[in-house]
Structures are given as C-alpha cells and as structure tokens.
Amino acid sequence: MTEDRLPSRAEDFSEWYNQVVLRAELADYAPVRGCMVVRPYGWALWENIQAALDKRFKATGHVNAGFPMFIPKSFFEKEKEHVEGFSPELAVVTIGGGEELEEPLAIRPTSETIIGHMYAKWVKSYRDLPILINLWNSVVRWEKRTKLFLRTTEFYWQEGHTAHATAAEAEEETRRMLDIYTDFAVNEAAIPVIPGEKSESEKFAGAVITYAIEAMMGDCKALQSATSHYLGQNFAKAFNIQYLDVQNNQQFAWTTSWGLSTRMIGAIIMVHGDDTGLILPPHLAPIQAVIVPIWKKEEEKTAVCEKAGQIADELQKTLRIKVDLREGVTPGFKFNDWEMRGVPLRIEIGPRDLAASSVTLSRRDRPGREGKTTAAWEGLAQTCQRTLEEIQQSLLERATQFRKDHTSDPTTYEEFRTAVEKGFALSWWCGGSACETKIKEDTKATTRCIPFEQPGGTGRCIVCGMEASKKAYFGKAY
RNA sequence: CGGGGUGUAGCGCAGUUGGCAGCGCACUGCGUUUGGGACGCAGGAGUCGGCGGUUCAAGUCCGCCCACCCCGACCA
Numbered sequence: 029m030t031e032d033r034l035p036s037r038a039e040d041f042s043e044w045y046n047q048v049v050l051r052a053e054l055a056d057y058a059p060v061r062g063c064m065v066v067r068p069y070g071w072a073l074w075e076n077i078q079a080a081l082d083k084r085f086k087a088t089g090h091v092n093a094g095f096p097m098f099i100p101k102s103f104f105e106k107e108k109e110h111v112e113g114f115s116p117e118l119a120v121v122t123i124g125g126g127e128e129l130e131e132p133l134a135i136r137p138t139s140e141t142i143i144g145h146m147y148a149k150w151v152k153s154y155r156d157l158p159i160l161i162n163l164w165n166s167v168v169r170w171e172k173r174t175k176l177f178l179r180t181t182e183f184y185w186q187e188g189h190t191a192h193a194t195a196a197e198a199e200e201e202t203r204r205m206l207d208i209y210t211d212f213a214v215n216e217a218a219i220p221v222i223p224g225e226k227s228e229s230e231k232f233a234g235a236v237i238t239y240a241i242e243a244m245m246g247d248c249k250a251l252q253s254a255t256s257h258y259l260g261q262n263f264a265k266a267f268n269i270q271y272l273d274v275q276n277n278q279q280f281a282w283t284t285s286w287g288l289s290t291r292m293i294g295a296i297i298m299v300h301g302d303d304t305g306l307i308l309p310p311h312l313a314p315i316q317a318v319i320v321p322i323w324k325k326e327e328e329k330t331a332v333c334e335k336a337g338q339i340a341d342e343l344q345k346t347l348r349i350k351v352d353l354r355e356g357v358t359p360g361f362k363f364n365d366w367e368m369r370g371v372p373l374r375i376e377i378g379p380r381d382l383a384a385s386s387v388t389l390s391r392r393d394r395p396g397r398e399g400k401t402t403a404a405w406e407g408l409a410q411t412c413q414r415t416l417e418e419i420q421q422s423l424l425e426r427a428t429q430f431r432k433d434h435t436s437d438p439t440t441y442e443e444f445r446t447a448v449e450k451g452f453a454l455s456w457w458c459g460g461s462a463c464e465t466k467i468k469e470d471t472k473a474t475t476r477c478i479p480f481e482q483p484g485g486t487g488r489c490i491v492c493g494m495e496a497s498k499k500a501y502f503g504k505a506y
Numbered sequence: 507c508g509g510g511g512u513g514u515a516g517c518g519c520a521g522u523u524g525g526c527a528g529c530g531c532a533c534u535g536c537g538u539u540u541g542g543g544a545c546g547c548a549g550g551a552g553u554c555g556g557c558g559g560u561u562c563a564a565g566u567c568c569g570c571c572c573a574c575c576c577c578g579a580c581c582a
Contacts, residue, residue: 117581324539
C-alpha cells in the first residue's frame, strides 16, 4: 500500500499538511465553500487547548459569557477603521422567517461592536469597571482563500473583551493576556513564539496597538498565533461607553480585546509534525499513550489483552490512555495509524513482554527502533509520565533550535532578500511604512512583529539606511 | 476577484473511432494471518457535477451553468 504514504514535507509541505489533517481525522471539508467540520479527534485537541487557556483566564479574574452571532449591520459603521477592515468579509443575513429584514444582520466576524453596545449599557460608574469577559464561540469571515484550520470561513476561537477606567490599566491587561498566550504556546503547545508589537499596517482594524505572538512553521513561514489589542477609547467613543469617575466627571472607558483560534491547531501540526504524520505535544494530546496488544495464538491473545487492560486501568488514573483492541489489522498497521494521529507515546505489549514482566515503549518524536525502550510494569505510570515530559521538552527544544537555525541577521538589503526566502530576518527597521511596502513588493515578506526583546542601541534601517531604534522580524507569512 | 486545472463508486483513477460503466484502494462476510502498513475467496456499492443541444445511440462531440483544487492581490 505505497499510496498510503504521505507526501514528504520537503517535497510538498502544503499537500503534506492537508493530508495530515484529513488522515489524522482532525477535520474534514464541509459542503459549504471554505468551511470545515472539526472531527471528534480534532475537537478533543481543541477542548484541551480550551481547558489550558480557560484556566489561565479564570485565574486572572475573567469570566465567560455568551453573545449573539447576529449583530445589526449598522454597528459596523460606527468605528471608521473597523468598517474598512471588516466590511469586505462580512456575511450578512437579509431574510428571516421568509421576510426581508428591516435591518440586515451581520454574522459576527468578531464581537467588538456588540460588546461596545452592551458595555455602554452596563457601565455607569467607575465602580462598574473593570469588565473582564471572555467568549468561546465561532466567527465568520468571508475569506477568499481558505485552508483547514489556518483560514476558514467560519472558525472557532475565544475572544476576550475588557473595559477599564484608565489607559494604563487597559494597556497592562493587553500585555498580561499576551503573556498568557506566550505561556500557553511555550508550555502547553511546545511552540516557541516571539511576542511583540504589530506594525501599523498589520494591526487590527480599530486598535491603537496590536500585540501578537509569531511562530515559525516547519516550512519556515510565519504564523500569527494569537493577538491582543489595546483599543484605547476608539470603541468606547464609537459606542459611548462612559462612566462617572471619583470626581463625578464623565469619562470614556478604555478597552481591550484578545483572541486565540483553532488556527493554533494548524500551528501545532506544522511545527511538530514529521513525514509520518502528526506529533502532538503530550500536554494537549487527546490520547497521551496508546496501548497496542500483540498476539499470535489464541491463548496469547487472552493473556496479553488481560494484562493490557490492567495496565490501562492503572495508567488511566493519571494519563489519557487508549487501548487498541481492533482485530483484523496487524500491529504494524496500528503503529502507523497512531503515528499518523500523533499520539506521543506507544506502549507495545506482546508475549515477549509478558515473559519479561515489561512493555516496549515507543516515542513518537524518535521514529523507528531508536525510539523504543523496555520498561518494567513496576512503576510504569511514573515512567510514562516522565517520558511524556521528556517528549514535551524535546519538542519545544527541537522547534526552538529550528527557528534559531532559520533566523538570520542580514547586514545588507541584498542579504536580507535572500534571508527572507529561507526563514526569518531580524533587522533594524526605521518604522516607516514606505520601507515596509518596498520589502513586501520585493520579497513578499512582511513585518511579523517588533519583538519586545530588543538589543538596545540603534542601527541603520535595512532598507533606507536611516537611523532605527528597533529591530523587527520579517518573513513570509500564512 | 484575476490566471490555471479537475469533476466517472467513499477515495485515487482508466474509459480508444460515439455502441452493455470499469480498475486499484477502502467497505461487508468467511477462512488463514498478526513484534513495523497481511493474504485468499465471495459480495455490496454509480443521477458519469448540472442543464440544454447534436445523434438511431453521448461518460465520450457542442454550448451554458455550477462546484472544488492549485497559483497570485486581501486576512486570526
């Protein structure tokens, strides 16, 4: 069955990605253009992402709420930049119950406007602030070109919306949430990210400042993995979110919004996956270890399956475990199958292991025989736990090294042009949009972000040679 | 929205000069297998993307439409 092999990442990364998504059963194409069905395995992964984030949101005082998906279309005309940014990709409902609606309803592409409307209603006094609400929902943006998880017409995400009494507090919130995303990406998804500020041209429509975390995918392209926006008073003024301060003066509130979407699943696939399929970070994997029983004779089957069941019961107490009892497919088939699905650890148990009171462990991040070790039944839960932690760490290290190997610091514009073909370039940039545009026209690379971490001092802009106080990351992006 | 491509069984494809709708994989049943993608036998499965035209006869020729994929401009 040679046709069952994936295209290699080197020969066709895009096709490799599509096939991994479909074959690992993360998602499938829906009958509507650009829409996807998230299948149970993909949704389980999303649930683990949700749990890890939700825990962090709650710990920082946020609460969840539900807002409607229909928003009066006129709301989108209230904030100038926001209209320009979102009008082209709005889906609008004009008929309801068989009758033409008096006012068309936009299907939310993001909820700043309806949040603004409601917050205006709820906020009267400084005592009502801050409001720290998060929404887990889906949004619709009419995208021209779509790709499973990375850019679909409808996608699932969380959007946080907060309102504060002071600019400082709102700015602090914006940074706090970006820190949470960074922590999540690094420690749960094992994806090294670059936190930083977006350039004027790349920022969210209606924001004063947009922060983002940028990650490098396995094909060296950049993926914006989460964003956090400081909205200043733009939406407060557009929707009249006003409160009386301690001195009894009317003030406009300061708002923020921040989001992370199912695009993160795409990032996990593209950062960690290899030519045999998906590799999931243990912290987020729906199945952390799969037990594959192996037998030849009937009596072996009974003994092996019984032991496999015992081990599963024991490990289930601390780990997410699956026993693969399918008959009629060979162990070799199962190995490949679970490797495609990215299960980080495989526990093989057969007659040989029974005789030795042990199991064979196989690490997904180390293919073939070298990833196999023997582990005693005694203390197996701890062994697995430790191995999973090692895998989690090694995935992060591998990805960090990869990014390092594909990030350069070119000294001339000529070098720069070559550099962005091979990965990220970290270069001095004057901040001028003319230079940014020139880069984009010449190389198709864009400013990914101006990282918080700066070398200090000044340098010469890689394009115009003018004095620059900051370095920026440049690269081709999804 | 421009350029290119593809629509035939769940998936991948073949189908000659217009003449009974086919192959591989997957699926179902039975048997033998099972430590890195097993094999045999027997089955089920089709509005040939849609509509119209030419013809005794269209998967095949002609026209229109639709969908999807790939490449470019816009985006979490």
